[in-house]
Amino acid sequence: xxxxxxxxxxxxxxxxxxxxxxxxxxxxxxxxxxxxxxxxxxxxxxxxxxxxxxxxxxxxxxxxxxxxxxxxxxxxxxxxxxxxxxxxxxxxxxxxxxxxxxxxxxxxxxxxxxxxxxxxxxxxxxxxxxxxxxxxxxxxxxxxxxxxxxxxxxxxxxxxxxxxxxxxxxxxxxxxxxxxxxxxxxxxxxxxxxxxxxxxxxxxxxxxxxxxxxxxxxxxxxxxxxxxxxxxxxxxxxxxxxxxxxxxxxxxxxxxxxxxxxxxxxxxxxxxxxxxxxxxxxxxxxxxxxxxxxxxxxxxxxxxxxxxxxxxxxxxxxxxxxxxxxxxxxxxxxxxxxxxxxxxxxxxxxxxxxxxxxxxxxxx
Numbered sequence: 001x002x003x004x005x006x007x008x009x010x011x012x013x014x015x016x017x018x019x020x021x022x023x024x025x026x027x028x029x030x031x032x033x034x035x036x037x038x039x040x041x042x043x044x045x046x047x048x049x050x051x052x053x054x055x056x057x058x059x060x061x062x063x064x065x066x067x068x069x070x071x072x073x074x075x076x077x078x079x080x081x082x083x084x085x086x087x088x089x090x091x092x093x094x095x096x097x098x099x100x101x102x103x104x105x106x107x108x109x110x111x112x113x114x115x116x117x118x119x120x121x122x123x124x125x126x127x128x129x130x131x132x133x134x135x136x137x138x139x140x141x142x143x144x145x146x147x148x149x150x151x152x153x154x155x156x157x158x159x160x161x162x163x164x165x166x167x168x169x170x171x172x173x174x175x176x177x178x179x180x181x182x183x184x185x186x187x188x189x190x191x192x193x194x195x196x197x198x199x200x201x202x203x204x205x206x207x208x209x210x211x212x213x214x215x216x217x218x219x220x221x222x223x224x225x226x227x228x229x230x231x232x233x234x235x236x237x238x239x240x241x242x243x244x245x246x247x248x249x250x251x252x253x254x255x256x257x258x259x260x261x262x263x264x265x266x267x268x269x270x271x272x273x274x275x276x277x278x279x280x281x282x283x284x285x286x287x288x289x290x291x292x293x294x295x296x297x298x299x300x301x302x303x304x305x306x307x308x309x310x311x312x313x314x315x316x317x318x319x320x321x322x323x324x325x326x327x328x329x330x331x332x333x334x335x336x337x338x339x340x341x342x343x344x345x346x347x348x349x350x351x352x353x354x355x356x357x358x359x360x361x362x363x364x
Contacts, residue, residue, distance in 0.1 A: 028157070028214040028215075029157060029159060029173060029214060031216060032157075032159055032212055032213070032214055032215065033159060033161065033171050033216075034216075035145060035216030036082070036144050036145065036159075036161060036210060036212050036216050036217075036218065037161055037169060037171070038110070038111065038114065038142040039082050039141070039142040039143055039144035040080060040081070040082045040111065040144070040161045040162065040169060040209055041080065041081050041082065041083065041090060041108040041109060041110055042078065042079075042080060042108070042111075042163035042166070042169065043078060043079040043080060043081050043092060043096060043106065043107070043120075043163070043208065044076065044078055044106070044107040044108075044109070044166075045076065045077050045078070045079065045096065045097060045098065045103070045105075045106050046074055046075070046076050046103075046104045046105045046106075047074075047077075047098050047099070047102040047103050047104055048072040048073070048074060048075070048102045048104060049073050049074075049075045049102070050072055050102075074104065077096070077098070078163060078165075078166040078205050079092060079093065079096030079162075079163065079205060079206075079207045079208045079209075080092065080096075080161075080162035080163045080206055080207060080208045080209030080222070081096070081134065081208045081209065082144045082161075082208075082209065082210045082218065083136075083143050083144060084143065084144060084146065084251065085143060086143060087135070088135050088136040088137060088138070089123070089133055089134070089135050089251070089254075090108060090120060090133065090134040090135065090136065091131070091132075091208070091221065091247055091251065092131075092132050092133075092134065092207075092221075093130050093131065093207045093208040093221065093223055094125040094127065094129075094130045094131055094132040094190070095130055095188065095189075095190070095207065096132070096207050096208045097122060097125060097132045097134070100122050100125065103122055105119065106119065106120040106121075106134060107119060108120045108134070108136060110141065110142070111168070111169035112169075114142070118136040118138060118141075119136075120134040120135060120136050121134060121135045121136075121137065123135050124254050124258070124259045124260055125260070126250050126260045127189065127190075127260075128190065128191055128330040128331060129190065129191070129192075129246060129250065129331060130190040130192070130223055130242065131221070131242065131246075131247055131250045132208075133250075133251065133254050144210060144218050145216060145217050145218065146217065146218050146244055146248065147215065147217025147218055147219050147244060148217075148219070148244065148245055149196065149219050149220060149243030149244050149245045149246075150245060152176055152179060152196060152213070152219050152220075152243075153176065154176050154177070154178060154179060155176065156175060156176050156213060156214065157173065157174075157175060157213065157214040158173070158175055158176045158196075158198040158199075158200050158211055158212070158213070159171060159172070159173050159200065159211070159212040159214075160172045160173075160174075160198065160200040160201065160202050160206060160209065160210075160211055160212075160222050160239070161209050161210055161212060162205060162206035162207075162208070162209025162210075162222060163205045163206070163209065164202075164203040164204065164205040164206045165203060165204060165205050166205055167205075172200045172201035172202070173200055174198050174200030174201070174237070175199060175200075176196060176197070176198055177197040177198055177199050177238070178196075178197040179194075179196060179197070180194050180195075181194075181195040181196075181197050181240060182194065182195070182324070182327075183195070183327075184320060184321055184323050184324040184327065185323055186323065186327070187224060191323075191326070191327035191330055191331065192223065192224070192240065192242070192327075193327055193328065193331055194243055194246065195240040195241065195242065195243070196211065196219065196220045196240065196241040196242075196243055197238065197239070197240055198211060198220075198239050198240075198241060199237040199238065200239060201237070201239075202222050202225050202239035203225070206222045206239075207222060207223060207224070208221060208222070208223075209221070209222050210222070211241040218244050219241075219243070219244050220242055220243055220244055221241055221244070221247055222239060222240075222241050223240055223241060223242050224239070224240055225238060225239045225240070226238040226239075226240075246331075249333060253333060261333075261334045261357045261358075262357065262358040263330070263332060263333060263334050263336075263355040263356070263357070264298070264299065264334075264355065264356045264357060264358035264359065265298070265299055265329055265338070265353060265355060266294055266295040266298020266299050266300035266301055266302075266305075267291060267293075267294060267295075267298075267300045267305070267329070268292070268293035268294065268295055269291075269292035269293045270289040270290060270291055270292060270311070270322040270325055270326065271289070271290050271292055271322050272286070272289070272290070272322050273285075273286040273288050273289070273290055273310065273321075277290065281310065281343075282346055283310065283343065287312060287318065287320045287321075288310040288311060288312040288319055288320070288321075288343065289310065289311045289321060289322040289324070289325035289326075290308070290309075291305060291306070291307055291308065291309045291310070292307060293307055294307055299353055299354055299355060299356050303340070303351045303352060303353040303354070304349075304351050305340065305342065305351055305353065306344065309342045309343070309344050309349075310342065311325050311340055311341070311342055312341045312342065312343055313340070313341030314328045314329065314338050314339065314340055314341070315328070315338060315339050316339070316341075329355075332355050333355070334355055334356060334357045335355065336355055337352050337353065337354050337355075338352075338353040338354075339351075339352055339353075340352070340353055
C-alpha cells in the first residue's frame with residue numbers, strides 16, 4: 001500500500017513539474033509573437049524596370065544612347081508589412097513598394113495557419129520618411145496591436161517579425177540598443193530621423209515588418225541595417241526601425257486627405273557653413289545651415305526668415321548642417337510649426353514657421 005502511495009505521489013510531482021516546464025516555455029516573447037504575427041504579411045511586388053538596349057560595340061557612347069531602344073523588364077522583390085486596421089490597410093516601407101508608376105501587382109500573404117493570399121492596392125507613400133500604405137479590399141484580416149514609441153526603453157526586448165530572404169514568417173529577438181538615432185545624410189531618397197536601433201536580426205525582406213515589444217505591441221517599422229561595408233548585406237546586429245508614432249502621423253494624413261500633402265516652407269536653398277563663412281559671419285562654429293534664398297509671400301518669409309540667416313536649431317534640436325535642416329523640415333506635416341533658432345548679425349532670434357501645403361507654382 002505504501003508503495004502504491006509513493007508511486008501516486010511521484011506521478012503527481014512529475015505532472016506538476018511538466019506543467020511548470022510548459023508554463024516556463026510560454027514566455028512574454030512567445031505571447032508577444034502570438035499576438036502580432038498573425039497580422040504580419042509577406043509582400044511580393046512585381047514592377048517594370050526600364051532597360052536601354054545597347055549593342056556592346058556602342059555601349060557608353062552618348063550619341064548612340066539617343067537612338068537605343070527602351071523596353072521594360074518585369075522584376076520582383078519581396079518585403080514585409082502588417083495590417084493596421086479592420087479596413088484592410090497595410091503599413092510597409094516605401095522602398096519595398098518602389099515607384100508606384102511602375103507597379104504591376106502586389107500580393108500579400110498571411111502566415112499559417114491562415115495562409116490566405118490577397119492582391120493589394122497601392123494607396124500612398126511618403127517620399128521623405130520611407131513609409132507606404134497598401135489596402136486589401138477583402139477585409140476580415142487580423143490587426144496588429146499598435147503601441148507607442150514615446151515610452152520605449154533602451155535595453156527592453158525587441159522582436160523583429162518579417163519575411164527575410166523570402167523564407168516566410170520569421171522571428172528574431174534582441175533588445176532596443178538606442179533611441180533617437182538621426183542620419184544627417186539621406187539614405188538613398190529617404191531622410192531617417194529619431195530611429196529606434198536594435199540588435200534583433202534584420203535582413204533583406206524584413207523591411208516594412210514590425211518591431212514589437214514584450215507586450216506584443218508594434219513600436220516601430222524595420223527599415224534598414226548597417227552592414228559594416230559597401231558590399232556586405234547581412235545583419236551584424238545594427239538595425240533601425242521607424243518609430244510607430246511617426247507612422248501613426250502618416251496614417252492619419254492618409255485617412256484625412258487620401259494622400260501625403262507635400263509640405264512647403266518657402267526656404268528655397270540652404271548650404272553648409274564653411275570656415276570662411278564662419279569668419280565672415282562672425283559665428284562661433286560651422287554648425288548650422290545658411291539660408292540662401294526665401295520665396296516671397298511664403299511661410300518662411302511670413303515667419304520673418306531672411307536670406308543670410310543661419311538656422312541653428314529646429315524644435316529645440318540642434319542643427320549641424322544643411323542636410324540635417326532639410327531632413328528635419330521634410331519630416332514635418334502640413335500645419336505643424338517649426339520653432340526655428342536663428343542667428344542674424346550675431347543676434348539670436350526665435351521664429352515660428354507654420355508649414356503649408358506646397359503650391360503648384362512658387363513665387364521667388
